[in-house]
Amino acid sequence: MNTESKNTEPMNTESRENLSSFMDGEVDKSAGSFLVRRLANDQSLRSTWDRYHVIRDCLRQQDAPLVQDDLCSRVRQAIDLEDSQQAPGKKHMAWIRPMAGAAIAASVAMLAILSVGPDQQAGPEAAALAPTLAIQAEPFVSPNMGNLVPASQPVNLAGQRVTEQEKAKAYLLRHYQVSGDGARQGFVALVPIVVTGGSVLPEDNPADLQPAEDVDLPLQ
Amino acid sequence: MKQMTVRVIAVLLFGVSLHGWAGDDAQIWLERMGTAMSQMSYQGTFIYIADDRMETMRITHIIDEHGTHERLASVSGPRREVVRDQSGVKWVSGESQAVIADPVVNWPMFLDQSVLGLSNHSGNYQFKMRDQKRIAERTGQRLDIIANDAYRYGYSLWLEAGSGLLLQWQLNDQNGAILAKLVFTELKIGSEVDKSELKDGYSKMPEVASGLPVGASIPVSESTQWQAHWLPPGFRMTVNRAPSQDPGNPFQHQVYSDGIASVSLYVELLEQASGFGLGLHELGTSHIFSRQTHDVLVTVVGDVPAITVEKIAQSVSQNQP
Numbered sequence: 001m002n003t004e005s006k007n008t009e010p011m012n013t014e015s016r017e018n019l020s021s022f023m024d025g026e027v028d029k030s031a032g033s034f035l036v037r038r039l040a041n042d043q044s045l046r047s048t049w050d051r052y053h054v055i056r057d058c059l060r061q062q063d064a065p066l067v068q069d070d071l072c073s074r075v076r077q078a079i080d081l082e083d084s085q086q087a088p089g090k091k092h093m094a095w096i097r098p099m100a101g102a103a104i105a106a107s108v109a110m111l112a113i114l115s116v117g118p119d120q121q122a123g124p125e126a127a128a129l130a131p132t133l134a135i136q137a138e139p140f141v142s143p144n145m146g147n148l149v150p151a152s153q154p155v156n157l158a159g160q161r162v163t164e165q166e167k168a169k170a171y172l173l174r175h176y177q178v179s180g181d182g183a184r185q186g187f188v189a190l191v192p193i194v195v196t197g198g199s200v201l202p203e204d205n206p207a208d209l210q211p212a213e214d215v216d217l218p219l220q
Numbered sequence: 221m222k223q224m225t226v227r228v229i230a231v232l233l234f235g236v237s238l239h240g241w242a243g244d245d246a247q248i249w250l251e252r253m254g255t256a257m258s259q260m261s262y263q264g265t266f267i268y269i270a271d272d273r274m275e276t277m278r279i280t281h282i283i284d285e286h287g288t289h290e291r292l293a294s295v296s297g298p299r300r301e302v303v304r305d306q307s308g309v310k311w312v313s314g315e316s317q318a319v320i321a322d323p324v325v326n327w328p329m330f331l332d333q334s335v336l337g338l339s340n341h342s343g344n345y346q347f348k349m350r351d352q353k354r355i356a357e358r359t360g361q362r363l364d365i366i367a368n369d370a371y372r373y374g375y376s377l378w379l380e381a382g383s384g385l386l387l388q389w390q391l392n393d394q395n396g397a398i399l400a401k402l403v404f405t406e407l408k409i410g411s412e413v414d415k416s417e418l419k420d421g422y423s424k425m426p427e428v429a430s431g432l433p434v435g436a437s438i439p440v441s442e443s444t445q446w447q448a449h450w451l452p453p454g455f456r457m458t459v460n461r462a463p464s465q466d467p468g469n470p471f472q473h474q475v476y477s478d479g480i481a482s483v484s485l486y487v488e489l490l491e492q493a494s495g496f497g498l499g500l501h502e503l504g505t506s507h508i509f510s511r512q513t514h515d516v517l518v519t520v521v522g523d524v525p526a527i528t529v530e531k532i533a534q535s536v537s538q539n540q541p
Contacts, residue, residue, distance in 0.1 A: 043406070047265060050356055050405035148370040148394075150526040152500035154507065156271075165313065166320060167496040168503045170430035171521045173302075173309050173322055175484035178459050179475045187257075187279050187292050188389055188402060189523070191268055192504025193311060194292055194300045195275055 019049060157196065169193050246347030249363050252384030253377065259283060262385055263414060264356065264407035265295070270391075270400030270505060280417045291418050303418075310427065322430040344368050344454040344478050353378065356404040360387040365480060370394040371452035371528045372481040373505075383409060391505055394525065400505050432486075433471045435461040443539060446472055446487040446518070450535035452528055454478035470516055476532070483522030483532060493517040500526055509533040 021027050022035050039046050157168050176189045263280045276295040282288070286306070293301035302311040308323040350362035360378030367374045374396070378388035389402040408414075438444070438460040459475035472487040490512060496519070501508040509529040510519040513536070520533040 046357065047406040148525075148527045150500055150509075150530040152509070152526075152530060154500040154502040154526050155497070157501050157503040157508075164496060164501075165503070167431070167493075168501060168506075168508055168521075169311065169313075170320065170322065170432050171484065171486060171508060171519060172503065172506055173311070173430070174432050174473065175475070175482070175521050177309065177322070178461065178473065179477065179482040179484060187281060187290060188386065190292050190302045190304075191277065191402065192270070192400075192506055194277065194294055194302055195268060195270065195273055196313075196504050 015045065019045065023049075165196065246349055246363050246365075249349075249361065249379055249384065250347070250365070250377075253379050253386055256380075256384040257281075257386060258288070260383060260385060260409065261413045262407060262409050263412070263417065264404050266402055266404045268400070268402045278417070280413065280415075282413060282415060282418060289418050318426065318428045320430050321427040322432065323434060344372065344452075345374075345480060350376075352381065355387040356407045358382075358387060358407065366392075367394065369453065370525060371531075372478065372524055373399070375480075380407075385409065391523075432473075433463045433469065435463045435471065435473060437461055444472060444474070445470060446485075446516070446536055446538055448474070448476065448485055448520075448532050448536050450531055451476055452478065452531075455481075455483075458482070481522065481524050483520055483524055483529060485532065485536060486517075486519040486521070487536070488517050488519070490515050490517050493519075500530055502526070514538070 018027065018031070018035060022032060027035065039049060157165050172193060173190075261282045261284075263278075263282075265276060265278050268275050268277055275297070277292060278295055279290070279292050281290045288305065290304040291301060292303075293299075298313075300311075300313055302309065304310075308321060310319055310321045312319050345368060346364075346366040348364040348366065350364055352359050352361050354360070355378055359381040361381050363377045363379060365375040365377070373394075374392040376388075376390040376392060377386060379385065380387050385407070386402075387404050387407065389400075390398050391400040393399050440457045440460045442460065444460060444462070455476045455478045457474055458477045459473070461473040463469045463471050470487055470489060471492075472485070474485045476483050476485065496510055496517070498510050498512060501510075506521060506523050507526045507529045508519060508521045509526075509532075510517055511533055512518075518533055518536045520529040520536075522529060
């Protein structure tokens with residue numbers, strides 16, 4: 001008999017705080033044992049636990065640095081900023097102190113993304129981290145690169161007019177259907193189609209460009 | 221039901237043969253992934269990070285006696301989802317957008333082994349097995365696919381040890397830096413999958429056709445009116461389609477692939493291809509290059525670097541009759 005909980009109720013703030021403390025090694029043995037039992041039986045809690053690890057990995061750059069404006073270093077900077085704005089009585093933030101669980105963690109990450117423009121340089125902290133990260137990331141450089149750059153400057157279709165995006169997606173979806181990429185990589189080929197869908201420019205008012213909403217909750 | 225049974229047997233036989241052959245061989249892992257991703261039922265939540273965005277998404281992929289059903293949806297923000305089944309692909313991009321539909325054209329249920337085999341011999345990639353790690357409560361075997369030149373991307377894949385299903389995916393540029401990353405935080409397989417999640421949120425909304433002709437398949441060896449005259453090393457034409465009912469329509473759709481990466485070349489009458497600008501565009505990790513020549517619009521798309529779509533598109537010309 002499968003005893004695993006099918007509980008899909010949203011976790012409360014206390015549960016998330018406990019989980020965060022557990023990750024930080026700040027709970028006593030009995031509370032830790034209780035959380036381990038809950039993790040074994042609560043799918044929702046386990047999923048949140050995994051999300052925390054993914055975000056923490058990003059913060060710690062455990063796999064490899066994300067290119068594209070050094071996302072993770074900006075996540076770190078945003079968390080540092082968040083930390084510095086906390087009340088003086090706050091103890092510390094070991095990796096992240098979620099006020100409302102993973103949603104806030106994601107929001108912090110998003111704040112980092114939105115608060116630094118793509119042309120801005122990563123801060124000195126990121127530069128200082130670079131040698132360490134390079135070792136952690138397992139160098140992964142193709143052997144015969146050269147300096148091949150396109151003659152044209154690409155226009156990012158996220159934020160372009162609806163018809164432009166829809167036409168581009170029609171090309172891409174037909175490509176995935178016919179090429180076999182859909183069979184090879186499965187749904188992964190479709191993810192960019194969904195991701196870029198939230199930031200189209202309305203046809204009737206091109207000035208109404210709004211940034212895409214990517215995260216669960218705005219950072220309060 | 222018979223079709224379903226045949227598929228299940230095929231997957232089982234394929235899986236058995238893989239385990240019995242060389243479980244740590246990178247190419248076999250890649251083929252296992254393709255088979256698992258298309259032939260197994262799975263459902264999960266994943267985080268996707270790319271291009272200044274981080275999103276949580278939900279995938280439901282079900283194989284049953286009626287075929288394949290798939291729904292990919294954003295968990296937060298504006299409603300965005302893609303639904304695929306035997307009738308084709310539909311997608312919606314936000315609350316106020318129409319449902320766009322593209323009929324099924326040629327959705328391969330099994331991998332084209334001849335295409336996959338290209339990567340074994342062409343020397344365009346290096347395959348490296350790396351350490352395992354635990355992802356979404358499962359053991360993931362890492363496989364790095366390293367491109368040997370700047371005309372294609374590399375990948376890092378973490379595949380579920382038992383099934384070959386994808387647990388983590390990374391797209392790497394020519395310098396080895398990560399362009400996009402996808403990580404599952406929860407994954408169900410087989411009977412654990414909740415079919416009710418297949419229900420989309422826009423089934424009653426009016427649909428709009430994608431606007432691309434369906435066309436019919438033509439042998440790749442057959443001479444075509446328009447053709448790319450430059451391709452990256454290892455690429456060759458794998459699909460060739462054109463409208464069979466309208467010989468006066470120059471529409472062509474060709475796919476060129478090296479076995480891992482692929483690009484599509486579209487040739488359309490300029491007047492029928494309205495709504496898309498000329499030049500180089502990017503959509504997520506995909507690149508698109510369009511140019512006008514004579515009275516047609518030449519467009520090349522794919523998950524490849526910008527230089528690749530640009531060079532291919534610039535090489536397209538009309539063959540002499």
